[in-house]
Amino acid sequence: MRSPSVSILAWAKTSDDVEARHLATFGKGFRRIGNYVKLAQVGAQSCLAAADPLALKHANVGVFMGTGLGNTEAAVPLGEGILHAERPWCSPMAFAGSVGNAAAFYVARSCSLDGANVTVSQEELSFEAALLEAVLALQDGLVNLALVGGIDVLDPAREAEHLARLDAVGLEGRCAMGSGWLLLGEVARCPGRSTLIEEVWIGAADVDTLVAGAPSDATVLPGWRLAGLRGPNVAPAETRLMSTAAALRVVEVLDGTERVSTPAFSHVHRTAQGTAARVTIRRSG
C-alpha cells in the first residue's frame, strides 16, 4: 500500500557482541534470556534512544516484530529434550520462553511499552510483513508510534538445519543473525521528518513486475533470494541468508553504512513459494 503519511523517526541495528552490548545497554545481566531476546532488546532500546524524546512523550507505542524462524536457540533444544529417544524431558521455563512472542514481550518490558504488541512470522518476508502491519496500525489509529523490528538468530552448529528451514540450501551467501529496528510515526504527529515510508506492498507478483513497480528514481535492493537480479538501478543482492536480513539492510542504508545515492530505495524480495514484497523508502532534504 502507498503510505506517504508515515515517517521514520529513528533506526538502529545490532548483530555482533550481543552479550557486551546487552550489558552496556541495560547495565546488568538477565537470567534465562538468550541471544535472540538480547538481540531484540538491544536493537529496540537503541532505536528508542535515537528518537527525539518529545516524540515519545505520552505516545502509545506499539511493538511490531518480525521473525522468520523465531527463537530457535530456545525451541530447538526444547524439542530435542521432549523428543529424546530414551529420556524425554521438558523445562517449564524453557517452554514458556520459547513462544513466538516472548522476545516482543521482553522488548515491551525493558522499554516500558504497554501498547499493541504484534509478532509476525512470514518466512523471508517477516520484517516486511511486520512493517506493513505497523503502517496499517498507525493509519487505523491503533497506535501513535510503531517500533518495528526484524530479528533472527543462528546456531552455527546447526547451520544445515537453518539453511533447510530457509529453503536456501545451495544458495550463495552466508548465514547470519541480528536485529534491525525502525521507529515510525504518522507525519501529522512528527512534522519536519524527511524520511518517509512511501510504500509497503506484499502479494503475488513475478520478479519483473515487482521491480517495475519501484519508482524510477529509486535504487532497487534485491533480497538474498533474488541474487541473479540485474539492471541499471539494481544494487547487488543481500548476501546474508537470514529471514529478516531486510531489517538490517534498511538500517544500514539509512545510517550510511551502505551508500545509496538516489533519493529513494526499494527493497524487493520474495519467498520460496512466490509471495513477493516491495518496500520503498524516500529521503528528502
Add this chain to the structure above:
Amino acid sequence: MTAPLAITGWGAVSALGLTTADAVRALREGRRGLGPTTRSAHLVDVNGGRPYAGEAPLDCPLDERARTMVTLAVEEAVRKAGPSDGVTGVFVGTTGGFFVDADIALYHERLTNPAASPWFGRRGVGEVAEAVALQVGATGPVATFSMACTSSAAAVAAAASHLRGGTCDRAVVVGFDLLANMTVYGFRSLLLCDPNPCRPFDVRRAGLQLGEGCGVLVIDRGAAGAFHLLGSANRIDVSNLTGSATDGSTVEAVIRGALAHSKVNPEQVVSVKAHGTGTVDNDLAEGRGIARAFTGGRPPFASLKGAIGHTLGAAGAIEAALWLGCLDAGFLPASTGFGEPDPDIGVIPATAVRVAPRGVHVFNSFGFGGSCVAFAVRDA
C-alpha cells in the same frame, strides 16, 4: 464512513466435528469433544498413557493430518462466503504451523530406528499462510501471527486493518494448531493440565486440556453478511510472561479498548466469547476483567474450551467461527464444564443455552507473552 466489514463465511474443524455445523449441533446439545487421543500417534508417551485432549475426529494418514485439516476448514468457509472478484489476503494465526510434521516424521522414523534423532529442518510457521494463499488463489498480502494463544485473534484484528487500509477486498483468516509434543508436554511441565475434563470459571477448575483444529473466517469489505466485524484492541501485560494481571485490569483495558475502537459502549454488548482456559489465574483475571468492563449490566459470557479444549493459536478463529455459527443458528452456547461459582471471580458464565441476543458480541483472547486481544462483531 467506510464500508462495513462483513463476515461472510466461517468454517471449523475441531474436536466436535469436521464442520461448523457438526460443532454447533454438539454445542446446542451440550456435548464435549474431550477424551484420550487415539489418532495422534506421534505424541510421545511420557508419564504413562496418551494425553487427554480435544482431538479432531479426522481419519486420514498421520502425515496428511495438518494440511487436510486446514484445507477442509478453508473449503467450508469459502464455500459459505461465495466467490469474490477482489484481491484476497490471507492472515493466519498459529503457534506451530506445519512444524508439527517434524514430530510426525520422527515418529515414522523411530518405527524402524528407535534411536533416531529429530531433524528440525522445516520451514517456519509462515508456511501455512503460503499454502492457504495457493488454495484460495490469493494475490494480496499474506501474514502469519505467532503470538501464542492470541495468534488467530490477532490475525482477525490485522485483517480488519488491511481491509480498511485497502490492501485487499477479502480477508481469509485462519487459525490452526495440531496437537504437538512441544505443547502437550510443555503445558504438562507447567502443571497447567487438568487430568479431568476442564471446568472454565468453576471454583474446582484445575487446568486446561489441549485441543487441535482449524478455524476460518472470511471477511469481505462492503459485502452483505450476517455479521459485521467492528474494531479491536491489542495490549500487552508485561507483568508476567505466562498470564495477565489477576486483578482483571488488563482484561478490562483490552475489552474497553476494543469497544472504543468499535465506537460502541459496553451497554450495547450482548455476549462475550470468553477465553476461559480453565486455569486458576486466567479465569480469575478474565472473570474479574469482565466484571470491571461491564458495570452497568453484564452480558452473558461463556468459554468453549470445556467442549473443544484449548486449541492455542487456533483458538481465536475456531471459537469465533463456532460462536458465530451458534448465533446464526439462533442460540448462544453455554459455558461447557462449569458447575460451581468461584466467589473470588465474582461472575458466573452462561449455564444454559439461550436464544441468541442481537447486538454487539465481544471475543476475548489471552496468551503467553503477555498478549491480550479483543475484537467486536455486530449483528448486521
